[in-house]
Amino acid sequence: MKNTVIPCLGAATVAAALLSAPALAVELTIACGAVGIERQVCIDGANRWAEQTGHSVDVVATPQSSTERLAMYQLLLRERHNTVDVFQIDVIWPGLLGEYLLDLSPYVPDTDAFFPNLMANNTVDGRLIAMPWYVDTGLLYYRKDLLDRYGHPVPQTWDELETIATDVQLGERSQNGNFWGYVWQGSDYEGLTCNVMEWLVSSDAGTVVSTQGVVTLDNDRAARIIDQAAGWIDTISPPAVLEYQEEDARAQFEAGNALFMRNWPYAWRLANEPESAVSGNVGVTVLPQGDSGMPSGALGGWQLAVTEATRYPALSADLVRFLTSESEQRRRADFGYLPTRSALYNEPELTQGNAVFEPVGRALENVAVRPSSATGRTYKYVSRYVSGEIHEVLRGTKSTSDALASITDRIVERGLGDLQRP
Template identity: 50%
Template sequence: MVLSSLLWLALTPRWAMAVEISISCGAVGQELQLCREGAQAWAERTGNSVRVVSTPNSASERLALYQQLLAGGSTAIDIYQIDVVWPGILARNLVDLGPMAGNAPAEHFPAIIRNNTVDGRLVALPFYTDAGVLFYRADLLRKYGLPVPQTWDEMTRTAGRIQQAERQAGNGGLWGYVFQGRAYEGLTVNALEWIDSRGGALVDAQGRVVVDSPAAREALSMAAGWIGSIAPPGVLNYSEEEARGLFQSGHAVFMRNWPYAWALAQGADSPVRGKVGVAALPSGDPARGAARHSGVLGGWNLAVSRHSRHVAEAADLVRYLTGSDEQKRRAVKAAYNPTRPALYQDAQVIAANPFFRTLYPSFESAVARPSRVTGRKYNRVSSAVANEVHGALSGSSTPEAALHELSHELRRMSRRGW
């Protein structure tokens, strides 16, 4: 079937085979514009046309939309941009790209290719990868003679000290730290980073629920203490872009976000241009047990719907957008991390994103969310984590009660196996 489709494409005149391919793209930062540019370049090369569909910024809302469209057999979208934790959830409605990918899989990080392979089927090709990182105001750290914090306790103290000093000097709108505190996938990611940095976990590799632990209680107690202290109360409604907006406007000392925010912070119109640094996220306190710098693995992939009427053309667009040239363009222009190791040796990529070299180990060893072990139930797992953690941060629950309830919910989900 695939070979015959490709043969048909090779033999059919260009004018006769022109089709329209629809692709869903995110709109965080420069995502949508970059997607349009890349898709247009492919369209000009092939004679086809592309319709770019903008989807919700919230990963949870986007997944719900995808599930609705795919379950209904919709042909409205040919190519879906999917989160790194969704292959197992959506695999049944996605095309096996393996037979059409050529040697491309061998040119990406093996771990991501494994992540995107479900029951022997390569259901998505890597678009860009991510790991959570710490953005900081380098100018303010220099002003007060303070180093980049290595632990969460150090970050909390440094943020509070600079916030207090700046407010006393008249900078009343400055906050110490912003992150993704809304009850959605982004909060699940932040919570896992806090917990993993102390040696804890949500679910272990065997599928056992281990979230109600001293490491998790310490992490949530710390984070709850930030709200209204070094983090604005509104952070409880922040996703990536709200956090970036406050930080980039010059109103925060530290920010947890994805690397895409670097290019925007360094933009010509950015109030903090030339004042920002990037480092690994803080670790737990080594004196109190296991501790490591923990950034959660992120990133997005491109998949072809099995309901598409133009599978061969859609797969060709996926290969183009995930190719070396396009990934390099996105990295140089907007700091999107390539999924091709070779590009981390590219002089132009490193010149545009010097932190790629120093944080490369963070990208290689990022902690994965428990999506593989929990399978199709991961979305329910993430929702439970986000809701309970949000309750602890907002004060509607205590960290101890939230973790006890979360453990109970996850154990109930896993009773008949993940």
């Protein structure tokens, strides 16, 4: 008889391990990864679980496009197919897919080890329908050499960023007419929604729609920070930033044409590649805070969920538990996948080898969660309202007060759940 390893990981894990005898071995299916490292680290983790339990896992490749991946998931989940047991889902999909997913809370004994905001994002109608696997959040990149040259510290507030960017931009323009103080994502798409959420949460201005379903956007603090952001256009940010997405901002920064850049953690490694004009001169930190807020960053990343249609709920949940375990998150960190367990951000062997760990850990303490769980299936409309209306403000074709009132009215008039004005 094959020896079975039964680690001391709680009743659910022990029960699953007891099913590992060859006669009862089953094959689970997980949809995760598309190509390259993302797919391989998923395969490696699934194989490690299989070795411990005696079961097997079939890893199904998913489309690279998030839109195509979501369409695939919706088809399988709505039709109650059990051909896939575990799904890798985007951080903004719990509210959209929650009704088809298993409540994992009975199967995961250490939920308090994860950042609370991440767990709250994955809890829909009191049900924990996904576990956070790895995380992304918005960060501020800066030119260390230029801050030193002009005698400026790393900015702590948006006001400081504005002042420093203005001064350094003025000085650098004599050598580089294409130089700007700050590049970010101003195009009318989900990336602008992320930027807006960071402005709001860092200024203690609410989250557009609260977890109680109240539209919180139309307030003085929100108006103040959005007015400030609109003032960056053609002063410290190029007019073209209104069409920028992540790669556009990165291209300008790596070409040496910007002092500051807002981007995701992936940009750290790329900014320091040999072909980058700023390699070796880049620093990274949390995004600034407003007058009355705290540093923040928009929450991104991927979660693991189990379909309610699975024939093996306990085993599928145990696979999720294993893949989000401390050992697996530590292993995945070697490939640049940032952990969702708060304690790992205090481990020197991890943080010293990756400069983004410390600022990501700080940002996650006050992370800007998009209101996807609160608005469920209708989040896509809320995000379109936010990015579309705020884009008009940035372009100078609509006032901030009109845009905030319009977004609020459109959300309420659409009747999204129990949404109401505060």
